[in-house]
Amino acid sequence: MTANQQKNPKEKAKPFLFSEFCKGCGRCIEACPKNCIVIGQDINTFTGLIPIKISLENCIGCSLCVNACPEPYALAMSTEEMREREEREQSKNKGAGATFSDPSEMFGLDKSPLPKAKKAIDEEMNLPISGPQILKGNYASAIGAILSGCRHFYGYPITPSTEGAELMAKLMPQLDGIFFQAVSEVATVNIMYGTGGAGLPSMTFTSSPGFSLMVEGISYMIGSEIPGVFINIMRGGPGLGNIAPEQSDIKLVCNGLGHGNTHAVVLAPSTPQEMLDLTMKAFELSFKYRNPVIVVADGYLGQMTGKVILPKKLKKPAIPEWAVYGDKEHRANLMCSIYLTEKDLEDHNHYLDRKYDEIKKNEQMADLYKCDDAEVIIVACNTPAQMAKGSVADLRSKGVKAGLFRPMTLWPFPIDKFKTVLPRARHIVVVEANSSGQLEDELRLNLNRSQVTVHPPIHNVRRCGGILPSQQEITEKILSLKLKEV
Amino acid sequence: MSNVNNSNNPNPTRAFYNKFFRHAQGAGVKGYSNHYCPGCGHGVAQKYLAESISELGIQDKTITVSPVGCSVFMYYYMDTGNTQAAHGRASVTALGHKFANPGSVVISYQGDGDLASIGLAEIVSTAQLGIPITVIFINNAIYGMTGGQMAPTTLMGQRTSTSPNGRQPIMGAPFKIAELISNLDGPVYVERVALFNAKERTKAKKAIKKGLKLQMENKGFSFIEVLAECPTHLKISALESEKWVQEKMLPMFPLGVKKDLFAEGAEAGAGAGTGATHTNNFNLTAPTFDAKKVFDIVTGGNDETVPRYAKGVFPKHLDPKDVSMKLAGSGGDGAQTAAMLIAQSAINEGHDATHIPSYGPESRGGTSYADIHVAAEEVLSPASPTPQILIAFNGPSLMKFGPTVANGGIIIYDSSVVTNAPSFKQAKVYGVPFAEIAVKLGNAMVKNIVALGALQAASKLYPEETFLTAVKTALKSKPKFIEVNEKAFREGMKAIH
Numbered sequence: 001m002t003a004n005q006q007k008n009p010k011e012k013a014k015p016f017l018f019s020e021f022c023k024g025c026g027r028c029i030e031a032c033p034k035n036c037i038v039i040g041q042d043i044n045t046f047t048g049l050i051p052i053k054i055s056l057e058n059c060i061g062c063s064l065c066v067n068a069c070p071e072p073y074a075l076a077m078s079t080e081e082m083r084e085r086e087e088r089e090q091s092k093n094k095g096a097g098a099t100f101s102d103p104s105e106m107f108g109l110d111k112s113p114l115p116k117a118k119k120a121i122d123e124e125m126n127l128p129i130s131g132p133q134i135l136k137g138n139y140a141s142a143i144g145a146i147l148s149g150c151r152h153f154y155g156y157p158i159t160p161s162t163e164g165a166e167l168m169a170k171l172m173p174q175l176d177g178i179f180f181q182a183v184s185e186v187a188t189v190n191i192m193y194g195t196g197g198a199g200l201p202s203m204t205f206t207s208s209p210g211f212s213l214m215v216e217g218i219s220y221m222i223g224s225e226i227p228g229v230f231i232n233i234m235r236g237g238p239g240l241g242n243i244a245p246e247q248s249d250i251k252l253v254c255n256g257l258g259h260g261n262t263h264a265v266v267l268a269p270s271t272p273q274e275m276l277d278l279t280m281k282a283f284e285l286s287f288k289y290r291n292p293v294i295v296v297a298d299g300y301l302g303q304m305t306g307k308v309i310l311p312k313k314l315k316k317p318a319i320p321e322w323a324v325y326g327d328k329e330h331r332a333n334l335m336c337s338i339y340l341t342e343k344d345l346e347d348h349n350h351y352l353d354r355k356y357d358e359i360k361k362n363e364q365m366a367d368l369y370k371c372d373d374a375e376v377i378i379v380a381c382n383t384p385a386q387m388a389k390g391s392v393a394d395l396r397s398k399g400v401k402a403g404l405f406r407p408m409t410l411w412p413f414p415i416d417k418f419k420t421v422l423p424r425a426r427h428i429v430v431v432e433a434n435s436s437g438q439l440e441d442e443l444r445l446n447l448n449r450s451q452v453t454v455h456p457p458i459h460n461v462r463r464c465g466g467i468l469p470s471q472q473e474i475t476e477k478i479l480s481l482k483l484k485e486v
Numbered sequence: 487m488s489n490v491n492n493s494n495n496p497n498p499t500r501a502f503y504n505k506f507f508r509h510a511q512g513a514g515v516k517g518y519s520n521h522y523c524p525g526c527g528h529g530v531a532q533k534y535l536a537e538s539i540s541e542l543g544i545q546d547k548t549i550t551v552s553p554v555g556c557s558v559f560m561y562y563y564m565d566t567g568n569t570q571a572a573h574g575r576a577s578v579t580a581l582g583h584k585f586a587n588p589g590s591v592v593i594s595y596q597g598d599g600d601l602a603s604i605g606l607a608e609i610v611s612t613a614q615l616g617i618p619i620t621v622i623f624i625n626n627a628i629y630g631m632t633g634g635q636m637a638p639t640t641l642m643g644q645r646t647s648t649s650p651n652g653r654q655p656i657m658g659a660p661f662k663i664a665e666l667i668s669n670l671d672g673p674v675y676v677e678r679v680a681l682f683n684a685k686e687r688t689k690a691k692k693a694i695k696k697g698l699k700l701q702m703e704n705k706g707f708s709f710i711e712v713l714a715e716c717p718t719h720l721k722i723s724a725l726e727s728e729k730w731v732q733e734k735m736l737p738m739f740p741l742g743v744k745k746d747l748f749a750e751g752a753e754a755g756a757g758a759g760t761g762a763t764h765t766n767n768f769n770l771t772a773p774t775f776d777a778k779k780v781f782d783i784v785t786g787g788n789d790e791t792v793p794r795y796a797k798g799v800f801p802k803h804l805d806p807k808d809v810s811m812k813l814a815g816s817g818g819d820g821a822q823t824a825a826m827l828i829a830q831s832a833i834n835e836g837h838d839a840t841h842i843p844s845y846g847p848e849s850r851g852g853t854s855y856a857d858i859h860v861a862a863e864e865v866l867s868p869a870s871p872t873p874q875i876l877i878a879f880n881g882p883s884l885m886k887f888g889p890t891v892a893n894g895g896i897i898i899y900d901s902s903v904v905t906n907a908p909s910f911k912q913a914k915v916y917g918v919p920f921a922e923i924a925v926k927l928g929n930a931m932v933k934n935i936v937a938l939g940a941l942q943a944a945s946k947l948y949p950e951e952t953f954l955t956a957v958k959t960a961l962k963s964k965p966k967f968i969e970v971n972e973k974a975f976r977e978g979m980k981a982i983h
């Protein structure tokens with residue numbers, strides 16, 4: 001270097017090259033008005049690349065070379081003192097097993113250390129005491145979301161889920177929350193990705209075709225561990241199908257949430273009251289496990305008005321410690337689903353598997369109605385479960401010991417509870433509103449996975465196309481079984 | 487790392503991590519260098535971004551969103567909040583962050599495949615919305631990460647791996663994104679800059695900083711298109727790529743400000759772009775969680791506990807535990823409102839009730855019917871295929887549902903529109919001129935309340951006060967209609983006697 005330069009505090013700063021970090025692209029060469037920089041000759045032993053060479057004789061310290069360099073730490077402006085210090089450092093590091101010096105000191109970085117966010121606790125506040133409300137299922141769900149602290153609603157209108165969105169459009173501005181009608185369901189789920197990533201509860205109402213569009217984003221949410229609640233008011237399919245109620249997304253929500261190793265808790269309410277309760281549960285689980293949660297209902301339930309008792313408390317959510325909220329405390333955080341090295345991705349998937357196992361262990365939910373002595377177990381969820389409940393009463397009056405097993409979580413399927421009804425069961429009848437037996441598939445899969453190889457025959461009552469199995473159909477089907485045999 | 491006093495440091499501070507601990511765990515050279523190919527324009531643009539963030543003092547509140555493409559690993563470098571987004575979705579992910587924390591500064595940093603191809607709907611709608619976020623759009627006329635395929639911004643005749651003979655007209659013309667965005671009403675600032683020489687680089691840095699500043703000041707949506715070099719897939723050197731951008735890209739993608747509502751000397755509201763313009767200042771009010779306020783908003787203030795006129799007694803004379811009803815008419819008959827009032831009455835009496843409206847395309851103007859159940863304990867099956875009570879507002883409804891009424895049931899129909907009703911042997915049938923009575927009362931709308939009065943008198947489902955209370959509660963916000971509704975109810979009752 002230039003030995004004859006004065007150590008002058010007011011000297012003009014000159015560039016300094018950290019040759020390990022120079023990729024030899026040459027952009028600085030063209031940038032220099034004084035032709036101080038040339039292509040180098042020597043291969044750098046750390047990188048195998050050929051860094052440039054700078055000679056400072058004619059340098060005017062304009063820093064144009066630094067501005068042209070695509071590398072964060074290859075070129076820095078430096079005083080002579082800085083240069084000398086750096087050269088001393090570098091000479092210490094010569095030889096085998098050498099390391100390079102930390103360039104960041106010379107780069108005027110903000111030295112504020114990476115912050116570590118504190119664990120935050122949600123606040124709960126008492127609601128006024130009130131009598132029962134009378135609410136549509138979709139409204140009950142929206143209100144459940146609000147009481148869970150959700151102030152961010154995004155969605156795209158689709159029948160038969162729209163009332164939920166419409167109510168949110170009315171209420172969110174009054175609550176100083178956000179209602180935003182997105183350009184599509186694809187946009188919707190990715191806005192939720194942003195808000196959920198910022199650590200806040202967000203939700204959408206959608207229906208089957210819209211939900212199909214969201215599964216890519218749901219896969220990203222699961223990969224990045226971002227919470228968010230999806231209310232899918234299922235309608236008839238495939239394709240455009242129709243807007244009447246079906247339960248034909250069960251396979252999608254239980255086993256098809258986009259690409260990769262994805263699962264999410266799937267809750268299945270069967271009354272307007274449960275639309276509220278399970279929506280609140282959805283928010284709780286979504287944050288507990290940092291994972292999206294899906295609430296599936298049929299179009300009937302979304303439209304149905306019924307008695308709804310509000311909870312005693314409402315929640316004000318805190319910003320979780322992992323959030324990318326956009327403040328100092330959370331600056332070090334990252335939302336990300338990319339794991340470039342195979343081993344890292346394998347580890348991430350094993351981590352997700354452990355989370356899924358935890359969910360399976362803790363969150364199975366089912367409602368058992370007259371199952372204690374039941375010989376015929378009806379399995380049904382959502383509105384068909386209400387029809388089935390009616391049928392249980394019919395059958396009991398005719399002397400048939402029937403009971404209803406109603407899964408409230410479809411994923412995880414409440415197989416542990418189901419096993420408790422098996423010893424007395426002589427027939428299982430799965431009642432559902434789809435043609436392919438999607439709930440039955442979940443039951444069979446879970447029986448199989450829990451090594452139950454011997455079980456009573458599984459019958460079915462299925463309607464689809466927008467027609468729900470009726471109480472009468474269920475009763476007739478069960479009466480037609482040769483109940484005394486088996 | 488030692489605590490160096492940087493006051494004499496001649497370098498601008500940058501919001502880069504001191505060490506890139508996420509880049510190959512920060513091992514070796516990678517801990518201090520980026521993953522971009524030698525000479526890549528991304529590195530230059532990101533340096534300006536990192537400098538601008540520091541200079542504006544917004545590092546702590548900045549969130550950088552990087553989607554799929556060569557920019558996907560931007561979170562290795564930026565010492566800000568970081569979110570990696572799905573392909574094409576960075577702008578809406580950024581929106582999600584901004585909605586969550588309006589005080590944050592959110593940057594969506596997207597390549598040409600991401601923004602101009604798969605993410606077109608998202609970027610156009612986000613730009614039009616005009617919420618203050620800053621989009622940096624890196625246009626290098628090619629897909630980098632996937633290995634040199636044609637981008638929406640690839641030039642005519644340019645060879646790529648998916649346009650091996652050069653881009654042909656059949657593949658469409660390159661997208662001029664900055665111009666497209668500047669023609670929307672939403673953005674306040676749109677500029678196209680480049681990196682191929684010192685002069686343009688200075689302008690690029692200025693534009694990026696300005697975009698961030700406008701967001702900081704809550705002024706609106708800003709968009710900076712950066713013409714960048716991808717030497718790897720142009721298969722030329724970095725210096726040749728600079729020339730290529732200058733000579734080949736510039737004619738297609740002219741540089742400069744495309745729109746600027748806040749240019750020095752510009753009048754507020756005037757833009758360099760065409761079309762109407764507005765700024766979308768963001769509401770920074772924090773959401774409300776006040777329990778009383780939230781309660782009033784979600785319930786409409788319905789915290790009254792209503793007296794139980796039936797004293798908990800279930801109308802067992804109709805059914806031991808579950809009365810099923812159907813109300814049927816056409817669109818404007820008010821069947822759904824009446825159904826709601828019946829359900830409300832039952833719930834006020836401490837029973838369970840459900841109401842399902844008719845459902846499907848037929849609800850658009852055609853028939854409108856409601857299934858109602860009132861149950862002592864719990865409604866088990868909410869549909870009413872064989873109702874015990876039918877209220878029919880017109881002939882077709884009576885013909886359709888009359889035969890389904892259960893043995894010993896009740897049918898009430900509007901005799902002002904159904905003149906020659908058939909007889910139904912299985913049920914008690916009442917013709918009541920709902921519409922006529924309502925018109926006489928001076929309000930055709932209340933015919934459903936007339937029907938409700940008739941229902942009360944014919945079925946004795948609940949005491950009349952039960953219904954009247956439900957009607958009054960429903961009209962809480964429109965008290966001047968209470969009187970006519972009350973009259974309608976009583977006239978309906980009288981019509982049965």
Ligand code: SF4
Pocket residue numbers: 014015031032033034035036037054058059060061062063064065066
């Ligand atoms: S500071 Fe200016 S004159 Fe000196 S080497 Fe860099 S570009 Fe050339």
Ligand code: SF4
Pocket residue numbers: 021022023024025026027028029051052068069070071074075525
């Ligand atoms: S611009 Fe940077 S990376 Fe490229 S040759 Fe110059 S110093 Fe090296």
Ligand code: SF4
Pocket residue numbers: 521522523524525526527528556626629630631715716717718719
């Ligand atoms: S492929 Fe092109 S855009 Fe991607 S890092 Fe390399 S040079 Fe940059």
